[in-house]
Amino acid sequence: MGETRIQTMEEFASASGISRPTVSKYFNDPASVRSTTRERIERALEQFDFRPNIFAVNQNRKLTKNIGIIVPYLADPFFAEMARMIERRCIDAGYWPILFSSHGQRQLEINALETLRSLKPAGALIAPLGRASDLEAVRKFTEDVPTVTFDSNQEIGEVFVGSDNFQSIGLIVDYLCRTGEPPCFFEMPPVNPNAMKRRSAYIKAVELLGQTPEIIHVGEHGWEFEQVGLNEGKRLISERKLPSNTVLCSNDRIAIGLLAAAYEMGLRVGRGSGCAMRVAGHDDHPWSRFTCPALTTVSQDYSAIVDTSVEKLFEIMHSGSKQDSREETLFEGKLILRSSA
Structure with a gap:
């Protein structure tokens, strides 16, 4: 034996x-x-x-070393990169990150919150779905667990960290107007507050420059942005329904689909002789530099958003008390000039 x-x-x-x-x-x-x-x-x-079993040991502590991370759609490289950076910061600080994706679905976001609660996290970093979220369920979770929200600005949690959409959209609208035809705005039904703020920011920026806003509203609610950009882009090009030859997309994923549509329809995208249209996006998506042509966009400050989110969460966790008022930190975008516009 x-x-x-x-x-x-x-x-x-x-x-x-x-x-x-x-x-x-x-x-x-x-x-x-x-x-x-x-x-x-x-x-x-x-x-x-x-x-x-370090996980079991962790669960027996009064304050665990678990940090929950919930993102709306992990297949999106934007959220995958944000999650990767957050995980790295937590690990370096001696914490155990536990990552969930809501897969764009309300019930899966609720399930993730309930599962995370059962793991007794020391804190959580959450990018809510937005319009699809059960905000009461998210709010109830944040009342029990120190929470910082990022990307999607809902009235939940003690701190929000994200991008200043009015600054970033204003920046790229000004550039596009100065260098060519004023842009129309290509969007899907907004899935979170970012999309709605970008539409409002576009309207404000264009009107401030004395131009008329032109909004192209296509597709259905969902996260298949590239597919919608491709399908609807081909339709709009073939039917000659683009009100401008300069198109600002609500995010880079839609813009990537539109670039593919232009290619399939035989249109050259970019500035200069022989180019039929200009295309720009927003976010500086990890793939935007590898499109053909490379995509002009406005970057979100990934590192600043991640670092500040994690630092704010640790401050809340270590203070052991709730803040008197909700805090918001917004970072400005940076214009990234590439060949598409």
Whole structure:
């Protein structure tokens, strides 16, 4: 008969002859125990081939090291990049990030909140779905768990961190008007407050320049932005229904679809001789530099949004008290000039 496999820290402490509190202290922070004790524990770990269930240990703490992250659509490289950066910041700070995607669906967002609550998180970073969210369910979660929201600005959580859409849209509208024909605005039904603010910002910016806003409203609610940009772009081009040869898209994913539509319809996109139209977007999506032609856009400051979101969350967690009022931090966008406009 072989030796019985050690399964718990109590069994490991007993077998190695080291007190349970010391073993626990080691697994929480190896540097916190004396070097001679650390060597004994590490020899015993190798001898007994024991690896503790750190997740279970974490759950037994009054304040866990779990940090919840919820994004609306992880297949979107924008949210994938934001989630990657947040995970890295949390790991570097000694926390255990737990990532959920709502997949664009209200019930899945609710399920993610309920599952996350059961894991007793120390805090959470949430980009709500927006119009599809059950805001009461999200608000109830934020009342129990320190929460910072990012990207989608809803009246929930103690802190919101995101982009200044009025500044960024104004910036690119001004550039497009100065360098050519005033842009029309190509959008899908808004899925979150960003889309609605960008439409309002476009109208304001165009009117300030003495021009007439032209909004192209296409598609249905959803997250298949590229497909809508392609299908509706081909239709609008073939029916000659674009009110301007300069098109500002509500986000880069729609613009990527529109670029594909122009290519399939035999139109050259860009500035200069031989170009039939200009296309611009918003966000500086991770793929926007690799389109053909490369997409002119306005960048969101990914690093600043992520760093500030995580820092604000840690401040709330460590203070142990609620803030008197909700705080908003908005970062300005930067014009990214590429070949498409």
